[in-house]
Amino acid sequence: MRYLIAAYFAVWIVLFLYVLTIERRLAHLSRELKLLREVVKKSKGLSP
Amino acid sequence: MERKAQILSGVTFIAMLLAIYMVFIYAPIERKMGILQKIFYFHVSTAWIPYLAFLVVFLCSIVFLWRRDKRWDTIAFCSAEIGLVIDTLVLITGSIWAKPAWGVWWTWEPRLTTSLIMWLLYAGYLLLRRSVEEAMRRARFAAVYGIAAFISVPISFMSIRWWRTIHPVVIKPTGIELEPPMITALIVCLVAFTLFYFCLLQQRYRLKKIKDEIEDIKSELGG
Numbered sequence: 001m002r003y004l005i006a007a008y009f010a011v012w013i014v015l016f017l018y019v020l021t022i023e024r025r026l027a028h029l030s031r032e033l034k035l036l037r038e039v040v041k042k043s044k045g046l047s048p
Numbered sequence: 049m050e051r052k053a054q055i056l057s058g059v060t061f062i063a064m065l066l067a068i069y070m071v072f073i074y075a076p077i078e079r080k081m082g083i084l085q086k087i088f089y090f091h092v093s094t095a096w097i098p099y100l101a102f103l104v105v106f107l108c109s110i111v112f113l114w115r116r117d118k119r120w121d122t123i124a125f126c127s128a129e130i131g132l133v134i135d136t137l138v139l140i141t142g143s144i145w146a147k148p149a150w151g152v153w154w155t156w157e158p159r160l161t162t163s164l165i166m167w168l169l170y171a172g173y174l175l176l177r178r179s180v181e182e183a184m185r186r187a188r189f190a191a192v193y194g195i196a197a198f199i200s201v202p203i204s205f206m207s208i209r210w211w212r213t214i215h216p217v218v219i220k221p222t223g224i225e226l227e228p229p230m231i232t233a234l235i236v237c238l239v240a241f242t243l244f245y246f247c248l249l250q251q252r253y254r255l256k257k258i259k260d261e262i263e264d265i266k267s268e269l270g271g
Contacts, residue, residue, distance in 0.1 A: 005085045007144040029258045
C-alpha cells in the first residue's frame with residue numbers, strides 16, 4: 001500500500017510543481033511584457 | 049485562443065477526475081498483485097506521453113527544416129521539455145512499482161535501459177539548445193538532433209517485444225490481456241493524460257512566445 005501511495009504522490013507532486021512553475025512564470029512574464037509594451041509605446045510617442 | 053485554452057483545461061480536469069474514479073472505484077482489484085496493481089494505470093498512461101511528445105519533436109523538427117519557420121522549433125522545444133518531465137515520472141513510478149514486484153528498485157533489463165537512454169538523449173536535446181546562442185543556428189542544430197534522437201523511441205517501445213525481459217507486455221497483437229473494466233479504466237487514463245499533455249503544450253508554448261517577445265523588445269530597446 002505504501003508503494004502505491006508513494007507512486008501516486010510522486011506523479012501528482014511533480015506534475016503539480018511543473019504546472020505551478022509554468023503558471024507563475026506565465027503571470028510574471030505577462031506583466032513584464034505589458035510594461036515593456038508601454039515603454040515602447042511611450043518611446044515611440046517621444047521620438048519626432 | 050484564450051477561450052479554447054480554457055475549454056481544454058476544463059475538459060482535462062474532468063477527464064482527470066474521471067480517471068481517478070475509474071482507477072480507484074470502477075476497476076476491480078487484481079488477484080495476484082492486489083491494490084498495488086493500480087500503479088499500472090498511471091504508469092502506462094504517463095509512459096505513453098513521452099512517446100507522443102518525442103514524436104511531436106520529430107515531426108516538428110522535420111517541418112522546421114523544411115519550412116524554416118521558428119514556430120515549429122518552439123513547439124518541438126516545448127514538447128521535448130514536457131516529454132522529459134513526464135518521462136522522469138515514468139522512471140520514478142516504474143522504479144516504485146519494481147521494488148515490490150521484482151524485489152529491486154532498478155534492473156538493467158531492456159525496457160528500463162532503453163527508457164533511461166531515451167531520457168538521457170532528450171536531456172541532451174535541452175542541453176544542446178542552451179549551448180547555442182544564435183536562434184536560427186540553435187533551431188537548426190536542435191532539429192537535426194531531434195530527428196536523430198527519435199530512433200530511441202521505437203527501440204524503447206519495441207524492446208519488450210524484441211528481447212527477453214521481465215517487463216510485462218500488456219498490449220499484444222492478439223489484444224490486451226486485461227479484464228474489460230480494467231481496459232476501460234486504462235483507456236480513460238490514457239485519454240486524460242493525452243489531454244493533459246496538450247494542455248501543458250499549449251501553456252508552455254504561450255510561455256515561450258511571451259519570453260521570445262520580451263527578448264525581441266529588449267534587444268530593440270537596447271539597440
